[in-house]
Amino acid sequence: MKKVQFGPSWTPYLLLAPQLIIVALFFLWPAGEALRSSFYLEDPFFGNATFVGFDNYVDSTSAADYGRSAQFTAVFTVSICVISLGIALALAVSADAVLRGKSPYKTALMWVYAIAPPVAGLIGVMMFDQHIGPLSDFARWLGWEMQVGVSYFDTAVAMITVAAWKQIPVNFIFFLSGLQGIPNSLREAAAIDCRSPARRFWTVVFPLLAPTSFFLLVINITYAFFETFGVIDVMLKGEPGNNPVTLVYKVFLDGFRGQDLGGSSAQSVILMIAVFALTIVQFRLIERRVHYS
Amino acid sequence: MTVTLDAAANAAANAAVNAPASAPANAPVIAAAAAPAASAEPTLVIDGAVKRYPNGAVAVRGVTIEVGQGELVVFVGPSGCGKSTLLRMVAGLEDITEGEIRIAGRRVNEVEPAERDIAMVFQNYALYPHMTVRQNLAYGLKNRGTDKAEIARKVAEAAAMLQIEDFLDRKPSQLSGGQRQRVAMGRCIVRDPSLFLFDEPLSNLDARLRTQMRLEIRKLQRRLKVSAIYVTHDQVEAMTLADRIVVLNGGQVEQVGAPSEVYARPASTFVAAFIGAPAMNLIPAELAGGALRIGAEAVPFAAPPAGMAPGFVTLGLRPEKARVVPQAERAGGLPFTLDAVEELGASRLLHGRAAGADVVTAADAALPIPQGPLALHADPADLHFFDAVTGTRL
Numbered sequence: 001m002k003k004v005q006f007g008p009s010w011t012p013y014l015l016l017a018p019q020l021i022i023v024a025l026f027f028l029w030p031a032g033e034a035l036r037s038s039f040y041l042e043d044p045f046f047g048n049a050t051f052v053g054f055d056n057y058v059d060s061t062s063a064a065d066y067g068r069s070a071q072f073t074a075v076f077t078v079s080i081c082v083i084s085l086g087i088a089l090a091l092a093v094s095a096d097a098v099l100r101g102k103s104p105y106k107t108a109l110m111w112v113y114a115i116a117p118p119v120a121g122l123i124g125v126m127m128f129d130q131h132i133g134p135l136s137d138f139a140r141w142l143g144w145e146m147q148v149g150v151s152y153f154d155t156a157v158a159m160i161t162v163a164a165w166k167q168i169p170v171n172f173i174f175f176l177s178g179l180q181g182i183p184n185s186l187r188e189a190a191a192i193d194c195r196s197p198a199r200r201f202w203t204v205v206f207p208l209l210a211p212t213s214f215f216l217l218v219i220n221i222t223y224a225f226f227e228t229f230g231v232i233d234v235m236l237k238g239e240p241g242n243n244p245v246t247l248v249y250k251v252f253l254d255g256f257r258g259q260d261l262g263g264s265s266a267q268s269v270i271l272m273i274a275v276f277a278l279t280i281v282q283f284r285l286i287e288r289r290v291h292y293s
Numbered sequence: 294m295t296v297t298l299d300a301a302a303n304a305a306a307n308a309a310v311n312a313p314a315s316a317p318a319n320a321p322v323i324a325a326a327a328a329p330a331a332s333a334e335p336t337l338v339i340d341g342a343v344k345r346y347p348n349g350a351v352a353v354r355g356v357t358i359e360v361g362q363g364e365l366v367v368f369v370g371p372s373g374c375g376k377s378t379l380l381r382m383v384a385g386l387e388d389i390t391e392g393e394i395r396i397a398g399r400r401v402n403e404v405e406p407a408e409r410d411i412a413m414v415f416q417n418y419a420l421y422p423h424m425t426v427r428q429n430l431a432y433g434l435k436n437r438g439t440d441k442a443e444i445a446r447k448v449a450e451a452a453a454m455l456q457i458e459d460f461l462d463r464k465p466s467q468l469s470g471g472q473r474q475r476v477a478m479g480r481c482i483v484r485d486p487s488l489f490l491f492d493e494p495l496s497n498l499d500a501r502l503r504t505q506m507r508l509e510i511r512k513l514q515r516r517l518k519v520s521a522i523y524v525t526h527d528q529v530e531a532m533t534l535a536d537r538i539v540v541l542n543g544g545q546v547e548q549v550g551a552p553s554e555v556y557a558r559p560a561s562t563f564v565a566a567f568i569g570a571p572a573m574n575l576i577p578a579e580l581a582g583g584a585l586r587i588g589a590e591a592v593p594f595a596a597p598p599a600g601m602a603p604g605f606v607t608l609g610l611r612p613e614k615a616r617v618v619p620q621a622e623r624a625g626g627l628p629f630t631l632d633a634v635e636e637l638g639a640s641r642l643l644h645g646r647a648a649g650a651d652v653v654t655a656a657d658a659a660l661p662i663p664q665g666p667l668a669l670h671a672d673p674a675d676l677h678f679f680d681a682v683t684g685t686r687l
Binding site (some may be wrong): 185207 | 385386432480
């Protein structure tokens, strides 16, 4: 084949420029700024900065509440992934059985996606309201006096429930389209080869969903880490007290409420490195086991 | 009498089967297909099967067919004739609205596909993409709780038979079309079923490979002596593979018979036009006063068989049975204007018009193309008469 060499042109750079500017402005610059300020002790009132080396890192991570937050973040993330992926998969499988070949329904179900995230968060707050929340009523009926905002455990449950619930529609849509992408003839071949529908699902359908699941796992971890900020903030109403907070929310609290810019920056740098490491682990270990057809 | 050769790729095999019914022994494929003993209980009985969809559409309208032990029956017909639906009803992938299907004497209407003792080759092979060839073959056996050593033995045996031993540890995506086809067959063989179902398995292959795989399927099925249903829209595949052909049209059986029989005595104009390539010429004609009138003019073309009621008929004439001769050479016949010539190598097709109808004739390519005013001749014994309205054979 003949290789075509295009002359130097500014067009590609021009077309890329908006994206590159956004990346530079909203990611690279703040990240660099965070990295720089994590090595300084900032004076919140007079704007003087003193270079303190790794002191911020040592101070932040050795604080007692840092360990607690890290622990909660791990529990929070794993719970959200398991709950929202599990429920979404179950829903998608049942929807798929009904939807095979009926696209009008499919379009109708996709509308779930259109519910705005903040609205979903607010609905969650209402559901767990101590006086009028139906979920609190339900817990009370089970003999569990829920005190969201007061009890550490109860708040954690409510946060996880709302955050997982908000993520279900996204997972559902991806799982559903993944399921619909599996050719009918494969399911039929499996039906001839295996009498148990459950076994068919775990041996044929689920492995074929692996690329979707892997993608969603990455998305959900990122979601649990960063995008749950809004939900947590709405639920805690900015007053953490004795309640559980994730590392990201702690960065916000320490930086903007505690005015400890250096410590907060150090924490966000640690988070950045953690997420980077996590991503590498995911792609190295899990993706190897994922089959892309 | 000249039996002219058919379209290039399938010429040899087709001609062998296309030999007239009077001499079936000429065809080696048919000779090998000795019919099973009539007393044996049929492997499959389809008894008045009807498929009606909830929206009222009817795909299969009361079909009754038996498949004997070791017999290969081909369902053939144009798309939408219900052949695939019927096959899927046998497999258990479609419900049976009415009627009954029995496999080895057992009613299977309510039986799960996995328990019907069948194996199926799909059009796109439907191999499990995340499993190796070995796992693909073993999957069905594993689910039935077959013992590990037994699975290994069966997989090795099937792989050897299909010459896929070298690919056992590859994934389907690393195989060519022909190799995938073999794996799909292997998946059926290891199950050791009482019935093989083939759903247009060759339609994704190129022409050369198709011819080769066709022959392999035939040999394999003979060797394993397992009954089989093979669905295709390709009449050449039907002719070459089948012990018996079932021609379907609009969800109904048009004709059931051995390939030679279906070719020699098509039961209707539909079958006549569908089986054989190029298709049989169908010419409107009229029987009046014991003579045959074609087009506007009464032509002493051929005397109709005795005892046929006067009226309008459709006259059928196979291209390879028609001869185009210069009028100067032989008197009579139907005036023929030559429009186009198609060279097929061994034979050549002469397209033209006779008595207002389009007519195709096939002639030996060794003979010169006839020149000058031409006429169409045919042996009266080679003419088929069909009812002009219903299309059924008279």
